[in-house]
Amino acid sequence: MRYAIGLGGNLGDVPATAARARGLLAAESVVVEAAAPWLATAPIGGPLQPPFHNSAWIVSCGYGPHGLLACLQRTESACGRVREVRWGPRTLDLDLLLAEDGTIVTTPVLALPHPRLHERLFVLLPLAAIAPDWVHPTLHQRIRDLAALPPSAFHLPP
Template identity: 45%
Template sequence: MRSEATRAVLSLGSNLGDRIATLQGAVDLLVAGAGVTPVAVSPVYETAPVGGPEQGSFLNAVLVVDAEGEPKELLELAQSAERAFERVREVRWGPRTLDVDVIAFGGLTDDDPELTLPHPRAHLRAFVLRPWLDTDPAAVLPGRAPVAVLLAGVEEADTGGEQRLRRREDLRLRLPGEAERVG
C-alpha cells in the first residue's frame, strides 16, 4: 500500500434520472472514501453521448482527489459509487445513471485490462479533457501530452460537432465544506 497520497482524476457522467443529484451524490461518496482527499471538482457540462445507442444527453464533470493506496482501490471505490446509484451494464456505452472512470493516477501508466492507466480513450474525449483543464490548466495526461494540447486537437478534429460541450452555469457540484451557492 502506498503511504503517500497520489493525485488522481475521475470522470463522472450521468444521463438517466436526476443527473445533477446523482453526480453530487457520487462526489459525496467518492470523497468520503478512506484515504481520499478532495482537491477540486470541475464545472458541469452537458454533452451528447459518444458511441452506443440513441440516448439522452449526459451531464459530465471531473473530480480531482489525492488518494492513498493503490489505483485498484480507487477503481473499487468508483464502482461502489456506480452500484450505489444502481448502474446497470446491459449495453456498451448505453444510458446510465452513473459512470465513474479513473482517468489518471499520478504519472502511472499501466496496460492492466482491469484498469488501464491513463484511461485509454481520455485523450479523445472533450467531455473529459475540458472539465479536467478547468480544474488544472497545467494538467498533463501521462504518456500523452498536456491536456490543453489534447483538447485543442480534439476540438480541431471535431468538424461535425459531435463532441460539442455546453457548460451549465446553472448547475454546480460542491465539495464537502463548500457553501451552497445562493441565487
C-alpha cells in the same frame, strides 16, 4: 495520491447523483479537491438516449490505482449504475482517467491513463478546467494542450 476522475450520466438528476457519490467516496476516504463545471454533450455511440452531463474531479486518497477503481465501481453501483448495454444510458459513470504523478498501469481490469482520454473532448474540457497543467504520461502533453486540439470527432451541443 491525486487522481483525475471523469464523471457523467444521462439518467435522472446527474448532479444530485454525483453529489451522493461524492459523499459515498468521502466515507471511503476519497476526497474531492476540485470539481469542474458540468458540460452537456450528445451521446457518442450506443443506443438512442438522452444527452449526457459530464464533469471531472481531482481526488486525493491513500489508494493505489486498483484500489481506487474498486471504490469507484462500488460507488457507481450504490448510485444505481447497471451495466447492461455498452455505451448505454446510465445514472453515473466514474472513470479513472489519470494519476497526477504519471503512473501508468496496463492490466486486464485497468488502463491508466484512460486509453481514450485524449480522444474525448467531453472529458478533456472539464479536466482542463481543473488540471490544465497535468501531463498525459504517454503523450507527454499537458491536458490544456490536448483540450485545445480540433474537436472534429465530437459534437458539442450549443
